[in-house]
Amino acid sequence: MLTEHYARERLTALAHSQGTIVTETPEVLFVCVHNAGRSQMAAALLDHHAQGQVHVRSAGSEPADSINPAAVEAMAEVGVDISREFPKPLTDEVVRAADVVITMGCGDACPIYPGKRYLDWELDDPAGKTVEDVRPIRDEIDRRVTELLDELLATRQQSA
DSSP, rough: HHHHHHHHHHHHHHHHHTTOOOOSSSSEEESSSSSSHHHHHHHHHHHHTTTSSSSSEEEEOOOSSSSOOHHHHHHHTTTTOTTOOOOOOOHHHHHHHEEEEEESSGGGGGGTTTEEEEOOOOOOOOOOOOOOHHHHHHHHHHHHHHHHHHHHHHHHHHHH
16 A cells, blocks of 8 residues: 555656646645654644644655654654655655745755745754654754745745
8 A cells, every 4th residue: 555655656746757747736745764754754744733724745865664653652642644655766856846845854865946945943853862852853843834834825826
């Protein structure tokens, strides 16, 4: 089931990047090294707050085997379930499909394409941290995601 979901996401991203699918919905990609904590939390929070008004993906330059359990627990505390998510590799098509690419400590691993908007969010890595240590990271991500969403929706309304 996860393989099917991942394959569908990659094919959709490829079609979007090639112009086969045209949409007014902004596409946001969150990238960190392992795609097991920060980028997963950011994607889930943006998806939760956007309620379908933004298409969200996440990926990692060196994906881990599983999602950070402390991140899963911290997100569950705010009513967002990421327990069924899995780390995904960073691929060319997901970067090309994105309107905004937000990096979180992935260094030079993220390809740079002209015309894309890039933001680098410096955030502590939740790897190896307790849920108590992950909560402030989650809250800072939530603050930034909310600001980003407000900006994306305002821009979308101005161009409509």
